Structure formats: C-alpha cells, structure tokens
Amino acid sequence: KAGVTQTPxxxxxxxxxxxxxxxxxxxxxxxxxxxxxxxxxxxxxxxxYFSETQRNKGNFPGxxxxxxFSNSRSEMNVSTLELGDSALYLCASSxxxxxxxxxxxxxxxxxxx
Amino acid sequence: KQEVTQIPAALSVPEGExxxxxxxxxxxxIYNLQWFRQDPxxxxxxxxxxxxxQREQTSGRLNASLDxxxxxxxxxxxxxxxxxxxxxxxxxxxxxYQLIWGAGTKLIxxx
Numbered sequence: 001k002a003g004v005t006q007t008p009x010x011x012x013x014x015x016x017x018x019x020x021x022x023x024x025x026x027x028x029x030x031x032x033x034x035x036x037x038x039x040x041x042x043x044x045x046x047x048x049y050f051s052e053t054q055r056n057k058g059n060f061p062g063x064x065x066x067x068x069f070s071n072s073r074s075e076m077n078v079s080t081l082e083l084g085d086s087a088l089y090l091c092a093s094s095x096x097x098x099x100x101x102x103x104x105x106x107x108x109x110x111x112x113x
Numbered sequence: 114k115q116e117v118t119q120i121p122a123a124l125s126v127p128e129g130e131x132x133x134x135x136x137x138x139x140x141x142x143i144y145n146l147q148w149f150r151q152d153p154x155x156x157x158x159x160x161x162x163x164x165x166x167q168r169e170q171t172s173g174r175l176n177a178s179l180d181x182x183x184x185x186x187x188x189x190x191x192x193x194x195x196x197x198x199x200x201x202x203x204x205x206x207x208x209x210y211q212l213i214w215g216a217g218t219k220l221i222x223x224x
Contacts, residue, residue: 004156006156035212042215042216042217043202043204043214044214045211045213045214048211055210056209056210056211090156090157092157100162101159101162102147102157102159102212103159104156104157104158104159105156106155107156109154
C-alpha cells in the first residue's frame with residue numbers, strides 16, 4: 001500500500017512569488033491535514049480537509065490556502081511569499097475524521113530567498 | 114489554550130538502557146494523544162496513538178501511558194538501540210480537532 005506522497009520535495013522561491021504544494025493521501029483515506037515545521041516555531045497546524053471540505057484551520061494568514069479534490073488529493077498554496085515562510089511543509093492523511101492515526105509524507109522543503 | 118511540553122529537550126544514553134520521555138499538556142479535554150518519531154530531514158512516523166478513554170498502548174519495545182487528569186503522558190523505550198536515535202514528538206488532538214504539538218525530545222543512543 002503506497003504511503004503519503006508529497007511533491008515537490010524541495011523548492012526555492014523568491015519573496016513575492018507564490019507556491020503550490022501537492023499531497024496524495026493513502027488510498028481510502030479521506031482526511032488530509034497540513035502542517036508547517038520551522039526550527040523556531042516547531043510544528044504548527046495549518047488546515048484539515050475531509051471529503052473536499054475544510055473542516056479546520058489553524059492560526060495562519062489568508063495567504064495560506066488549500067483545497068481537496070474528489071480523489072482526496074490535496075494542494076496547499078502560499079501567495080506573496082515571505083522569508084518567514086521558509087519551512088518544511090508536512091501533509092498527513094487519516095482514515096478517520098480528525099481523531100484517527102495520522103500517516104505523514106516526507107514533506108516539501110520550501111526555501112524563500 | 115492548549116499547550117504541550119516535552120521534557121527533556123535532549124537526551125543521550127548508552128545502548129541497552131531503558132528510558133522514559135515525558136509529555137505534558139495543560140487542558141485535559143483531548144480526544145487522543147499520539148507519539149511520533151522524526152528522523153533528520155524526514156517526515157513523521159506514528160509510533161502510538163492513545164485514545165482519551167485508554168490508559169496505555171504498547172508496540173514492541175515501546176509503551177506509552179496517558180493520565181488525562183494530570184495532563185501527562187510517558188513514552189517508555191526498553192532496551193534502547195542506536196536505531197532509536199531520532200526526535201520524538203507528542204501531540205494531542207484538542208477539543209477543536211486540532212493537533213497541538215510539543216517541541217520534541219532529541220534522543221541519541223550511543224553504541
């Protein structure tokens with residue numbers, strides 16, 4: 001059974017650009033959640049999608065957005081990139097709705113110059 | 114506001130020792146608590162999930178306990194091995210279904 005796949009694994013952008021990250025969950029999983037990991041702030045919850053609906057959102061500015069497709073694949077978008085957006089972005093999938101075991105991808109490492 | 118704290122921040126022990134990692138949380142209204150490990154530059158691997166109604170979970174050499182009333186969880190690792198070296202993170206699912214993370218314990222097992 002394939003795990004959670006995140007693409008791209010590494011990317012470099014400049015301030016002001018936008019970026020789209022993709023996450024393919026484990027087959028059969030309907031919940032996808034996104035997290036930002038930085039050395040200073042640690043892991044922080046971004047948002048969670050279940051059956052194409054955003055059910056939960058963390059405390060991030062509106063520049064951070066996401067969506068989920070009918071096949072449960074999810075994308076997150078960050079617009080008008082800032083230096084502080086440099087981070088490892090992790091995606092996790094779960095069979096259940098927010099209280100089940102989470103399975104993580106390897107992450108997308110974003111560097112903003 | 115839920116806060117999760119992990120102590121110690123780093124731990125270095127010789128191979129073969131049994132060890133305990135600690136996780137505390139400020140609000141007992143949680144749905145579950147999970148322990149993860151993270152290897153450098155990698156994603157997270159789920160180790161144990163304890164639902165709020167449970168007291169402990171075991172997987173191989175790992176045992177995690179949960180005391181919701183005191184806001185504490187411990188991860189016990191028996192007979193540690195160099196391959197156990199990693200950062201261990203705990204996280205609670207709070208009443209808003211959000212995952213709140215601890216800062217992690219960096220564990221080094223010396224051969």
